[in-house]
Amino acid sequence: MHSYEVGLWIFLLAAFLGFELIRRVSPLLHTPLMSLTNAISSIAVVGAILVAGHQDASTFAKVLGCLAVTASTINAVGGYLITDRTLKMFKKRGER
Amino acid sequence: MTEILYPILYLFAAALYILALKWMNSPATARRGVWAGETGMLLAVVGTLLRFEVVEYHWIMLAFLVGAAIGAPLALKMPMTAVPQRTAIAQAFGALAAALIGTAELFESHPHGFTLVALTVEMLLGYVTFTASLVAFGKLQELLPGRPMTYRGQNIANLSVLAIAIALGVAMNQTVDPTAIFPFFVGFSLLFGVLLIMPIGGADMPTVIALLNSYAGLSASAMGFAFDNKLLIVAGALDGSSGLILSIIMCRAMNRSFTNVLFGAFGTLQTSAKGEVEQRPVRSASPEEAASILDAARSVIIIPGYGLAVAQAQHKLREMYDILTRRGVDVRFAIHPVAGRMPGHMNVLLAEADIPYDKMVEMDEINGEFPMCDVALVIGANDVVNPAAKNDPTSPIAGMPILEVDQARTVMIIKRGMAAGFAGIDNELYYMDKTLMLFGDAKSFVSSLVKELGAQVAA
Numbered sequence: 001m002h003s004y005e006v007g008l009w010i011f012l013l014a015a016f017l018g019f020e021l022i023r024r025v026s027p028l029l030h031t032p033l034m035s036l037t038n039a040i041s042s043i044a045v046v047g048a049i050l051v052a053g054h055q056d057a058s059t060f061a062k063v064l065g066c067l068a069v070t071a072s073t074i075n076a077v078g079g080y081l082i083t084d085r086t087l088k089m090f091k092k093r094g095e096r
Numbered sequence: 097m098t099e100i101l102y103p104i105l106y107l108f109a110a111a112l113y114i115l116a117l118k119w120m121n122s123p124a125t126a127r128r129g130v131w132a133g134e135t136g137m138l139l140a141v142v143g144t145l146l147r148f149e150v151v152e153y154h155w156i157m158l159a160f161l162v163g164a165a166i167g168a169p170l171a172l173k174m175p176m177t178a179v180p181q182r183t184a185i186a187q188a189f190g191a192l193a194a195a196l197i198g199t200a201e202l203f204e205s206h207p208h209g210f211t212l213v214a215l216t217v218e219m220l221l222g223y224v225t226f227t228a229s230l231v232a233f234g235k236l237q238e239l240l241p242g243r244p245m246t247y248r249g250q251n252i253a254n255l256s257v258l259a260i261a262i263a264l265g266v267a268m269n270q271t272v273d274p275t276a277i278f279p280f281f282v283g284f285s286l287l288f289g290v291l292l293i294m295p296i297g298g299a300d301m302p303t304v305i306a307l308l309n310s311y312a313g314l315s316a317s318a319m320g321f322a323f324d325n326k327l328l329i330v331a332g333a334l335d336g337s338s339g340l341i342l343s344i345i346m347c348r349a350m351n352r353s354f355t356n357v358l359f360g361a362f363g364t365l366q367t368s369a370k371g372e373v374e375q376r377p378v379r380s381a382s383p384e385e386a387a388s389i390l391d392a393a394r395s396v397i398i399i400p401g402y403g404l405a406v407a408q409a410q411h412k413l414r415e416m417y418d419i420l421t422r423r424g425v426d427v428r429f430a431i432h433p434v435a436g437r438m439p440g441h442m443n444v445l446l447a448e449a450d451i452p453y454d455k456m457v458e459m460d461e462i463n464g465e466f467p468m469c470d471v472a473l474v475i476g477a478n479d480v481v482n483p484a485a486k487n488d489p490t491s492p493i494a495g496m497p498i499l500e501v502d503q504a505r506t507v508m509i510i511k512r513g514m515a516a517g518f519a520g521i522d523n524e525l526y527y528m529d530k531t532l533m534l535f536g537d538a539k540s541f542v543s544s545l546v547k548e549l550g551a552q553v554a555a
Contacts, residue, residue, distance in 0.1 A: 004321060006326075007320065007321050007324070007326065007329055010329050011317060011320075011329050011333050014330040015337045016337075017333075021121075022117065022338045022342070023341060025117075027433060027439070027443070028431075029440060031179055031183075031438060031441060031443065032120070032440070033338065033342075033440070034338075034339075034439060034440075035186070037117075037334065037335045037339065038186050038190060038335070039133060040136075040137075040335055041309075041312050043327065043331040044190065044193045044194050044316050044319060044328070046141070046323075046328060047197045047319045047325070048196075048197050049141070049156055050149070050150065050323060052159070053145070053153065053156055054204075055149055055150075056204075058204060060204075061200040062152070064196045064199055067159075068193040068200075069156055070162050070163040070166075072193040073159065073164055074167040074170070075189045075190045077171070078166075078167035078182075079167075079186055080133060080171075081171035082179075083130050085171065087123070089447040090453045091447070091450070091452055092453065092454050094452075
């Protein structure tokens, strides 16, 4: 099986898993859910590091790669922090 | 050694991401979900830095520091009312990262075949989402007009731009030197992102923000295909399906289709109909009268809308909630799925004001309770409580699920004046015999209610 074929199977299964997981999230938490998935998608940083740190990378690729690392780090750090800050505010009665 | 280590770290990272979403299903475990997400990200980054082909660290470390220095204050200082804007700008950064990585890879490794297809999809989604999120940010931050911007033939123009962008993407996959076509491909993708959001009004922002979230995820997934990286595919697919399911929920909550949201330019078409609305009498009440009705009630349901966020009235509302609860009044909050500017916006706003989340009730659960409720108090909401959605098949919002406020024994509506809501439709609710209009700014009116209620305690 080609590598991209394996990839497509993984994509299919992960997408359905995502649907099942998200369906169970209470509408109460839809805003923090969005900031969390946003932070999760900043996993793009992996690709950015591979481009920026590659042994044969040209200056052009290094510059773009480092910009991409910066952009995804902003997204990751900001996303996780604000999700946690938002979730901290959700309290039951008597908890405050 | 590290060549065995990094795939294992990636595997753990993917598992932690799945757990992160699973733990988001309840407020009790949600913070654990954030922890899982952070740890997953950390493992992925460490694993990647350990890979043998990654040899250059200095600039990457600097980029981490700069990113953290910008990202942290953005998250910690941003007021909670600005959460929709923050989400939009974060999506812009994420999409930009994906687009830049795709670009670098295109020029560096001269890809072909399936890899090039994946890179093209990644860049198309990345560049479109980048400008689209920026325009959405501009509208939410009110740097750009929030009303839909429309002109004749807009849909045809927009679709043509998209078609050209896709055609150029296909052409890149057919030629020997894709980099020659690349600048035009990027130009049209960026342009389409702008054009896509221009006609979208504030009320449709929840759907669009969720949809852009989905695009950003799919772009990361496409990157995973280009780099043959399963972790990216999984994380991107999770984000992509999350954004998609949220936008479907938002569309259903408005009884509209995707195409209608994206190409319908809601909120502009009804302006002509407004002139025909005759002046009808309404009953209004002073804060004093309203306070004594609230005081005498046994159960009160409060319906917050975007107007509450604009007026920053949530903290005053908490004071009112405290006073009423202390006197044994059962106070709950009815949350419509599309209230506010992003999914779950109202819940965050109320939670920020320390209102317990077990008092915030979803539309389907609370609708059966309105007939037993003494007072329904609408603050800054309009279309989501308009009975025309149920009763008038010709109404532009016909079929949209609403909070059935008209079933309550008494309805009170805090409103600045008699202007129509976002959809530009008149609201029957205002003219009912049991409705009391409370004219004024949401924050100052709730303040006077708090004052009156306090005075009645003293008396």
